Amino acid sequence: MDSFGRPSSCTRLFSLTLQEPVLGAIRKTSTQPHVNSSEHVSATISRRDFAKASLLTAGAFAAAPWESSLKAAEPGTRRIRTGVIGCGSVSNQYLPVLKRCPFVDLVSVADIRPERARKQSEAYQVPHHYPSIDAMLSGEPFEFLIDLTDMQAHEAINRRALQAGKHVWSEKPIANSLEAGQQLLRLALRRKLRLWGAPITVQSPQFAFMARKVASGDLGRIAAAHAFYGHEGPDWSSFFYEKGGGSLPDLAVYNLTSLTGLLGPVRRVTALLSIVTPERTIHEKGKIQVTEEDNAMVLLDHGKGVLSHVQSGFNYFNPHGHDGSGEKRHTIQITGSRGYVGLVGYDWAPQGVDWATLDRPQLVRECTEPGGYIWQQGAALAAECLATGRELLATPEQALHVLEIITAARASSASGRTIPLKSTFRWPLPV
Numbered sequence: 119m120d121s122f123g124r125p126s127s128c129t130r131l132f133s134l135t136l137q138e139p140v141l142g143a144i145r146k147t148s149t150q151p152h153v154n155s156s157e158h159v160s161a162t163i164s165r166r167d168f169a170k171a172s173l174l175t176a177g178a179f180a181a182a183p184w185e186s187s188l189k190a191a192e193p194g195t196r197r198i199r200t201g202v203i204g205c206g207s208v209s210n211q212y213l214p215v216l217k218r219c220p221f222v223d224l225v226s227v228a229d230i231r232p233e234r235a236r237k238q239s240e241a242y243q244v245p246h247h248y249p250s251i252d253a254m255l256s257g258e259p260f261e262f263l264i265d266l267t268d269m270q271a272h273e274a275i276n277r278r279a280l281q282a283g284k285h286v287w288s289e290k291p292i293a294n295s296l297e298a299g300q301q302l303l304r305l306a307l308r309r310k311l312r313l314w315g316a317p318i319t320v321q322s323p324q325f326a327f328m329a330r331k332v333a334s335g336d337l338g339r340i341a342a343a344h345a346f347y348g349h350e351g352p353d354w355s356s357f358f359y360e361k362g363g364g365s366l367p368d369l370a371v372y373n374l375t376s377l378t379g380l381l382g383p384v385r386r387v388t389a390l391l392s393i394v395t396p397e398r399t400i401h402e403k404g405k406i407q408v409t410e411e412d413n414a415m416v417l418l419d420h421g422k423g424v425l426s427h428v429q430s431g432f433n434y435f436n437p438h439g440h441d442g443s444g445e446k447r448h449t450i451q452i453t454g455s456r457g458y459v460g461l462v463g464y465d466w467a468p469q470g471v472d473w474a475t476l477d478r479p480q481l482v483r484e485c486t487e488p489g490g491y492i493w494q495q496g497a498a499l500a501a502e503c504l505a506t507g508r509e510l511l512a513t514p515e516q517a518l519h520v521l522e523i524i525t526a527a528r529a530s531s532a533s534g535r536t537i538p539l540k541s542t543f544r545w546p547l548p549v
């Protein structure tokens with residue numbers, strides 16, 4: 119048993135900055151890809167997400183039920199002066215966690231829609247707000263930038279921040295191509311800065327349990343894996359459907375991170391991508407044309423005979439809406455010659471691991487406790503790294519490898535060829 123009374127096979131992976139009751143409350147009041155931005159949620163009040171999402175929006179923040187159960191900062195804890203750029207939907211998920219993280223001092227927020235920056239600065243008592251990255255960088259000093267802007271904007275903003283001497287946490291993707299991402303990483307290394315990218319599925323105890331199971335040999339020779347994730351697609355911003363967007367970097371990225379973490383770097387990729395819904399209606403914008411894939415089937419060769427498959431898209435019937443806790447299926451399945459392991463629920467909100475072997479063929483469920491993990495905490499954990507010197511399991515090298523898989527999947531689908539990959543990352547992860 120660990121110090122929290124959990125079985126050692128399912129221990130927490132990182133010193134958490136928030137106590138379990140806090141994390142539990144955030145889990146309960148949050149949904150994942152995707153929660154509508156507060157103004158849009160208000161416009162679609164009939165959605166069942168509303169009650170949950172709105173608990174994390176401006177008005178409700180002060181009254182959040184978990185507020186009184188927060189861990190105080192250790193005396194002498196270094197707080198990292200932090201700026202958040204992009205005050206849309208996902209900022210409602212990040213800001214409550216950052217606000218309560220004892221390693222974070224929230225200094226500024228920014229958005230090219232200045233009213234959004236102002237609103238979040240008021241809601242989360244962030245002293246400064248700015249209408250652009252340039253204004254933010256020349257304003258109140260800070261050392262750590264959290265980039266929550268449109269997927270297509272990340273690369274330029276991350277570069278700008280690194281050039282200005284800031285550490286960076288970026289929502290996915292870190293950049294628009296492997297080459298650009300590697301340049302950013304080299305820039306960071308040269309300047310002794312840190313660069314990280316979402317997602318952090320490899321930080322969950324369920325991931326660690328599965329990784330240990332795979333490594334233990336209990337499952338025999340690992341042969342194949344399948345993973346899936348999808349929903350009906352966001353309706354609050356068009357960038358998800360435009361060039362540089364798509365369901366691969368928005369959704370498949372979670373499964374690709376988990377599978378490469380579990381089975382190792384990928385040698386080559388074959389994929390078929392399609393657009394199922396060519397026209398969508400986006401809030402405040404009306405009808406838009408979908409130009410990037412909203413449906414993806416990706417085959418991965420991990421070497422040594424291990425093959426896996428990710429299926430992902432924006433046209434997936436999802437009876438649970440965007441609430442991850444409702445998903446009880448095995449969304450990641452790994453099969454070996456002597457056993458099977460399946461992740462219960464999504465990898466960004468895992469609920470347990472089922473496994474069986476030839477010797478014990480009935481599925482047994484383990485690792486049902488969150489163990490301190492929530493998907494929204496990546497940037498807070500990164501701040502903890504900056505303050506304490508700890509390291510995350512999630513690395514920029516793996517994030518860039520996943521980015522290369524995504525661009526290779528597009529090249530494969532367009533050409534009908536299997537695409538060899540160049541990048542890699544340190545594997546197995548030290549779970």
Ligand SMILES: NC(=O)c1ccc[n+]([C@@H]2O[C@H](COP(=O)([O-])OP(=O)(O)OC[C@H]3O[C@@H](n4cnc5c(N)ncnc54)[C@H](O)[C@@H]3O)[C@@H](O)[C@H]2O)c1
Pocket residue numbers: 149150151152153154155203204205206207208209228229230231234249250251266267268269271275289290291354355367368
């Ligand atoms: N919404 C979610 O639940 C969710 C979950 C996980 C990850 N993500 C990721 O988070 C990122 C943002 O998604 P979102 O749903 O919050 O989108 P969003 O459209 O709701 O918010 C993006 C915000 O960034 C701002 N922005 C765009 N370009 C900018 C620039 N150059 N400078 C400053 N601000 C700029 C926009 O004005 C907008 O307010 C994406 O990478 C997405 O994949 C979103």
